[in-house]
Amino acid sequence: MIPPPVRLDAYAPVIGQAVVNEIRGLARRLEGRSALMVNSTAVGGGVAELLNRLVPLLADIGIPVRWEVMRGGEEFFGVTKDMHNALHGTPAEITPPMLDLFLDVNARNAAALDLAADLVVIHDPQPVALVRARAHRGGLWVWRCHVDVSRPQPEAWSFLRQFVVQYDASVFSAPEFTQVLPITQYLIHPAIDPLAEKNRDLTAGEIETVLTRLGIRDDRPIVTQVSRFDRLKDPVGVIRAYQLARRTVDCQLVLAGGGASDDPEGAAVLEEVRRAADGDPLIHILELPPFSDREINALQRASAIVVQKSLREGFGLTVTEALWKGRPVIASAVGGIPLQVLHNLTGLLVHSVEGAAHRIRTLLRDPEFAARLGANGREYVKSRFLTTSNLRSWLALAVSLLHPGERVIRLP
C-alpha cells in the first residue's frame, strides 16, 4: 500500500518549526532502521486514516517504511468482527472453526507478505497471529491495539493473548483500555490531522455556506453533538439537557450523525431522537452522508458549545476535533474523554443530564470562561493529540526499544 506523499514541513505553521526540527532530529537517530506497518484495511476506519498520514510522514523524514494490508475475505472479516465485539464484551459466539479460519488466514498472509523490517508494527487483532512467523524474520515486533480490551469476553481475550505475549511490546490508546500482560505496554494516544478536511481552518464564508445548506441560521448560540445515532452516545439525553438549559438561556441544538438507513438499531434510535425533539424547530437532526468532513468541521466551528454526552466511549476523537477548533466542550467522564477534557481547564466533565444542562447555561452566560476553556483545549490537543505528536511518539518508542531497560536515554 503506497499512500499519497505528505510533507512534515506542511505542519510547521501549526506546530512550529522547532518541533518539526525536533522530529527530524529524532528520525536522524534512527538512520538506517526500517519500519513496517501491517493492518487489515487500506481505506475506511480510523486505523487506515492514521496510517495514510503516519506512513508518508515517516517516509518524508527518512525512515524506510512499508505498509502491508493483509488479505482475508468476507468470511474471515465476519469472524474478526465477531471477535472485535467479543473483545468489547458484547455477546458474540466464537466457535473452533472460526478460530481455525482466523489462524489459517494469518498463516497464509505470513507466507505471502514481506514481514522483514527492523520495527514491525501489527495493528489490531486481525493480523495478530502473524507474530508466529517472526522467528524467520528478526526485527522488533510491536502489537498496536486500537481497541478497548479492558472488559472482554474471557475466551476471546485468552485466544488473542497467546499471540500478544509473543511480541516485544504493545501499545494502547489509553491506560484504561489495557489488560495485564507480561510484555511492556506503551501509551500512544490516537490523533487527529490538523490539515485534513475535517480539521483544517475554514473561512467564515465556508462555514456560512455549510450552515445555509444544512438549513441552520446562525442567529442564536449553537450547541452541537456530532455522533452516530447510537444509544451509547445518549442523543436523547442531549435533547433533555438542551430542553432544561433552554428554560433560562437561548440556544439551538444540532445533533449530527451518519445516516441510519442501513442500520436497524440506528433507525430506531433516530426515531426516539425525533420523538424527544417533539417538533422543536430549534433542534436540527442531521443525517449526514459518509465523507461529510467539511460539514462536520463547519458545524463544530460554528458551535458555541460542543457536547459529547456518551454513556460509553472509546478515546472520543470527536472531542479531540472540537477541542482543536477551540470550542468549549461539555463531555461525559467516560472512556478516553477525561484524558482530553481536564475539568475546568480544557472543558467541563459531566455525569448527568442535569449536569450537562447546568454547564450549557454556565458557558452561554460566561463567554469569557468558555473562550478560555476553548483556548486551553486547543493548546492541549496541539501538544498531545495531533498526527505529529503521534509520529513523534512512534519515533521515541522505536529509539526506546533499542535501549531496553533505560528510562533516561541521552543520544549523541
Place this chain on the structure above:
Amino acid sequence: MRARGTEPFVFYSAAHIVELTGRTARTLAELRDGIRAVTGSSIFHHTFGALRDRPFTGHRYHSDFARWAAEVLQDWPVAERLAFMDPTEFTSIRQLRERILQVIEDRLAEPAEPAAAPPGRQFHFNQSISLYFPSGREAWTVEELGEGIRAASVGTLFFHLVEARLRLGRCTNDLSSWLAESLQAPALARRLDQLDLLVPSAEALRGQVLAALGTAP
C-alpha cells in the same frame, strides 16, 4: 563578564514515551502504596511530566496526584495540600516523593470517611522514558542564547529550565550554570535563577527568560 563563553551552550531537544506500569489505585491509601512502590520515572511523570504536558493552565494542580484527589476522590483537603506543592521547589525525586507521601499520610491519619474512585476513574501509574539529544544549535554569547530561547520548542525550554533542577541537584537551571561558569556572568545567572517557573504558559516563561537576559525584542 566575558563577551563570549569559554565553551558553547548546547541546546538540547527532548522527547518522551509513556510506559504503562499496570498499577492502579482506587483510594488514597492505594495511591500512597503506589507512590511508595513505583519508580522515580513514574513520580517524575506524574509531577514534572504533568507540568510539561499542560503548559497553559497556570498549573492549577501541579501534579496528577493532586488532580485525581480533587476531581475523582473529591478529597479537597489532600487535593489542596498536594496542589500547593510545587515540584520545581524540589531538586530530587526522592525528596519530592517523600513530601507527597507525608502529605497523604497526614491526611490518612485524620478522621475522614475514605473515598473510592468510581469504576473507570482509577489512578493509573505510568512512567516516562525520556530521550535527549543535541538540537544542533549552540550559543557562545548572551545574544545567541536569546536567539536560541526565542526559537526553542516548549520541550527544550522545559528541559533546560525546569528538569535541569533534577539533573543539577540544586535550584538553578542550565542557562544559569552556563552564564555563571562559561560567561562569568553571576548577576545574570542569579536573575535567571529567580524566575517563576509556574507562569501560566510556556510563552510567558520564554518572555521572562528573554526579559531577564535583556534580549527581549
